[in-house]
Amino acid sequence: MARHTGARDVAIAGIGATPYYKRGETAGQSITRLAGEAILAACADAGLSATEIDGLAFYSLARAGYGDQMEAGELVETLGIRELTFTAALTGGGGGSAGAIGLARAAIVAGDASVVVTVMALQQRMRLGTVVASKAATPLGSFVQPAGLAGPGHLMSLLTRRHMHAYGTTRDAFAEVAISTRQNALNRPKARYREPLTREQYFGARVIADPLCLYDFCLESEGAVAIVTTSLERARDLRQPPVPVVAAAHGGTREWGRGFSWFGMPDDETFASSGHQAVAGWLYRRAGVTPRDIDVALIYDHFTPMVVMQLEDYGFCAKGDGGPFVLSGAIRYTPERKPGSIPVNPHGGQLSEAYVIGATHIAEGVEQLRGTAVNQVAGAELALVTGGPAALPTSGLILGRDR
Amino acid sequence: MSSTPGGGAKVAAALPAEAVKISVDPSTEPFWQAARERRLVAPRCADCGTFRLPPTPFCWRCQSAAVDWTELSGRASVYTYTVVDGYPGLPGITLVPVVVDLPDAPGARLVSNVVGVDPADVSIGTELTVDFHPISDGWLLPVFRVFRVAGQPAQERRA
Numbered sequence: 001m002a003r004h005t006g007a008r009d010v011a012i013a014g015i016g017a018t019p020y021y022k023r024g025e026t027a028g029q030s031i032t033r034l035a036g037e038a039i040l041a042a043c044a045d046a047g048l049s050a051t052e053i054d055g056l057a058f059y060s061l062a063r064a065g066y067g068d069q070m071e072a073g074e075l076v077e078t079l080g081i082r083e084l085t086f087t088a089a090l091t092g093g094g095g096g097s098a099g100a101i102g103l104a105r106a107a108i109v110a111g112d113a114s115v116v117v118t119v120m121a122l123q124q125r126m127r128l129g130t131v132v133a134s135k136a137a138t139p140l141g142s143f144v145q146p147a148g149l150a151g152p153g154h155l156m157s158l159l160t161r162r163h164m165h166a167y168g169t170t171r172d173a174f175a176e177v178a179i180s181t182r183q184n185a186l187n188r189p190k191a192r193y194r195e196p197l198t199r200e201q202y203f204g205a206r207v208i209a210d211p212l213c214l215y216d217f218c219l220e221s222e223g224a225v226a227i228v229t230t231s232l233e234r235a236r237d238l239r240q241p242p243v244p245v246v247a248a249a250h251g252g253t254r255e256w257g258r259g260f261s262w263f264g265m266p267d268d269e270t271f272a273s274s275g276h277q278a279v280a281g282w283l284y285r286r287a288g289v290t291p292r293d294i295d296v297a298l299i300y301d302h303f304t305p306m307v308v309m310q311l312e313d314y315g316f317c318a319k320g321d322g323g324p325f326v327l328s329g330a331i332r333y334t335p336e337r338k339p340g341s342i343p344v345n346p347h348g349g350q351l352s353e354a355y356v357i358g359a360t361h362i363a364e365g366v367e368q369l370r371g372t373a374v375n376q377v378a379g380a381e382l383a384l385v386t387g388g389p390a391a392l393p394t395s396g397l398i399l400g401r402d403r
Numbered sequence: 404m405s406s407t408p409g410g411g412a413k414v415a416a417a418l419p420a421e422a423v424k425i426s427v428d429p430s431t432e433p434f435w436q437a438a439r440e441r442r443l444v445a446p447r448c449a450d451c452g453t454f455r456l457p458p459t460p461f462c463w464r465c466q467s468a469a470v471d472w473t474e475l476s477g478r479a480s481v482y483t484y485t486v487v488d489g490y491p492g493l494p495g496i497t498l499v500p501v502v503v504d505l506p507d508a509p510g511a512r513l514v515s516n517v518v519g520v521d522p523a524d525v526s527i528g529t530e531l532t533v534d535f536h537p538i539s540d541g542w543l544l545p546v547f548r549v550f551r552v553a554g555q556p557a558q559e560r561r562a
């Protein structure tokens with residue numbers, strides 16, 4: 001029923017990635033080298049020459065991680081792009097990852113570009129857990145930084161505590177997210193972690209920002225992922241089955257605003273949340289579908305509790321029920337989707353496969369709808385891809401199958 | 404969690420002065436100038452009375468730029484908190500970063516630290532009172548201590 005709803009005017013035609021490395025392993029390479037390698041792979045996947053690219057749709061202000069920058073001019077220079085007619089980025093940070101495909105769509109639908117690449121390349125030049133502490137003081141940051149909240153996990157521990165207080169969520173729920181995601185990575189050739197994670201390991205791990213422990217944090221990995229978006233019509237003539245964009249949305253509301261850089265969200269509903277409620281609503285309305293129509297969910301997993309909160313905000317369970325929902329086994333991958341369940345991150349996510357600021361989730365959504373995923377959800381027709389819980393924009397994407 | 408391996412109770416601290424640098428702009432400077440005089444203030448919209456923190460150029464409710472800087476009692480309560488052992492370059496420090504509600508500035512919250520307390524004695528709802536802690540460049544940072552009525556123990560932990 002949901003097969004023909006939504007936009008479906010553009011499609012993802014190609015995906016590509018570098019290998020996924022551990023922190024420091026790509027230090028000898030440039031960001032342009034990593035990004036270029038992923039772009040060339042995505043073009044090859046699509047059956048296009050990189051010289052045919054005419055648009056770039058970045059997110060995170062085209063930053064590559066936390067200090068580096070991707071430069072359109074450098075990519076044009078080295079990839080031989082003939083004419084670049086669109087180059088833009090969503091504002092914010094990793095919150096915009098899924099939404100960048102919406103930016104690509106905007107360029108294509110407006111007629112400004114026809115082959116649009118979204119790319120993220122990441123090297124870890126500083127420890128992720130210190131990125132907040134190491135920022136130069138700003139007038140607004142001076143209202144958070146002095147408290148010693150050194151990294152993003154420290155900021156999110158404050159939302160997590162409030163969720164536990166308001167809804168009775170326990171660390172068992174976060175353990176289930178970490179353990180089930182690891183389970184999905186075991187057979188993934190490129191996954192950084194392919195050993196099972198036990199409850200004993202989880203509960204024995206160092207607590208970094210109470211209640212969050214080591215295994216609640218995503219990996220510090222390196223690598224790049226690129227996605228090629230074009231019109232659905234053109235994608236049908238290319239090498240891979242097109243994966244249509246059913247809906248894309250980005251943004252947020254005043255009540256979320258800067259989220260866990262602000263902490264002024266007025267009530268538990270918004271404070272103990274992923275900040276995605278508004279985007280979720282826009283996305284389902286634009287797609288003409290409901291959470292029950294989604295077959296597989298690629299949920300941005302920088303921190304386990306934010307997966308729990310996104311499951312609530314995207315309506316897979318009621319607000320506050322995220323803990324019991326995941327503990328029921330509802331997010332475990334099984335080849336056949338069971339009623340009331342939603343397979344989450346069958347690629348092992350950022351917790352166990354690789355952290356490339358949301359881009360691996362888009363690639364996995366594409367593979368699921370091509371029917372070629374390593375952990376394939378049988379007959380998947382609709383995939384939800386989310387951007388990071390972050391200062392707005394947050395973003396989301398629903399991908400479909402052609403015809 | 405409340406005890407170090409040696410058996411002594413942990414005490415939550417604030418970062419040492421040299422580890423904390425702030426910057427100010429015309430919207431935020433009155434907050435920090437008041438803190439330097441050991442006064443906690445918050446901007447209240449002069450047109451509609453809405454409090455906001457951090458201080459920003461306009462009132463989100465009515466878009467006015469006019470502000471009354473209102474002196475607060477310094478009382479606060481814990482809205483949420485975390486406990487962090489260690490900070491880059493300071494492996495031995497224990498921090499209890501908090502988000503506090505301010506009863507006399509409804510709708511505005513501050514991110515700060517609870518200091519001088521065993522972290523196990525902090526929970527959501529714990530009543531606090533402001534204190535001021537030296538940071539770089541001669542500024543003072545508002546931090547919070549558990550509120551105690553003279554001659555009485557700290558308020559009972561809430562669930």
Ligand SMILES: [Zn+2]
Binds near residue numbers: 448450452453463466
């Ligand atoms: Zn006002």
